[in-house]
Amino acid sequence: MLTETVIACPRAEVAAYAGDPDKAPEWYVNIVSVRWRTEPPLVVGSQVDFVANFLGRALTYTYEVLEYSSDKMVMRTAQGPFPMETTYTWESVDATHTRMTLRNRGEPAGFARVAAPVMAAAMRRANTKDLARLKQLLEAGRIQAD
Template sequence: MPVDVTTEIVIERPCEQVAAYAGDPSHAPAWYANINSVRWQTPPPVGVGSRMDFVARFLGRTLAYTYEVVDYGPDRLVMRTAQGPFPMETTYTWHSAGAASTLMTLRNRGEPAGFAKVAAPMMAAAIRRANQKDLATLKQILESS
């Protein structure tokens, strides 16, 4: 059973500002509660082909995985796990939601294997809850700066 979770939030900042901050993987530990660290394998800034090692904590387990950027533009960032325990694609999109507001969408999708396949519905619910909290933290960071 595939996991496909989409979460959205409106952030009261222009798209360029939201994209610059949220689209820089170096900032992920500041707004993702479960991400402990990000280490660049390729030199910043982010672009197609960029690779980063992430260490995260999810459902009580520490996970280490490598994301590779497969699509990047002013309104989107798409990363896929190049290595790790759970094949995942993460997509960020940014669209204007008014004069100085941005609708940010965060989508996680993947195809779990083995035991994780059985736990896919529970994983999807946990990802949704975590994403809602993480986007709320991102909103707080950007709107208070």
Template sequence: MQVDVEVSDHIARPVGEVAAYAGDPTNAPEWYVNIRSVEWQTEPPVRVGSRMAFVAQFLGRRLAYTYEVVELVPGERLVMETAEGPFPMQTTYTWVPEGTGTRMTLRNTGSPSGFARIAAPVMRRAMHGAMTKDLRRLKTLLEAGR
């Protein structure tokens, strides 16, 4: 069973600013509800092939996984895939000018296996809620001048 969750929000800041902040994995613990830490495994900045180890807390469980950047169009799109971890996942950020600000979309897709496959409907709802909170937090931080 495929899990595919997408959320978006308008952020009243220029595309370049939103993309620079959100697209830097070092900032993830500041705006992602569930991410506890990020450790670069390659030298920053973000580029295709960059790898980062994330530790998150989700549905009461500690998750450790490694993302690899597989696509980067600066200021428009960033795609990362888990290179290691319990749930194969692809995360896509897109940034589009909207009025005087930015429309940011966050999408997570993956194919859970084992017990996670059975729990996919619950996982999908939990992911949607967390991702909605993540974008709200990002919006709040950036609009406050972060």
């Protein structure tokens, strides 16, 4: 499942904000909190717990960073009913605009396999809202520089 948007901000700014796990609760609709299992900063091998509310259930899952650069981040979780790989890409459209894509891939197991079509539709709606919120925050300049 691939979702994308163009954000009126330079690529470095979008990547720094969207690639910071601590910022996830600000722009992800379903993410409630984040806890680092490894010490920051984010590098390949970092592990981060995310607590989310999804389809009326509280879920905690651990992502491990597989790839991280100024134009791409890949994270994967293996546990839970819906193991997932999430990829962010950031591409400069011009000096002041960035195309961000959010791609989720996963293979549901057990009962989740039966519910996969409902879960996929809910994820698509959530991803669309997430990128819209990210775009709104970045373009409005309401992010806090660290």
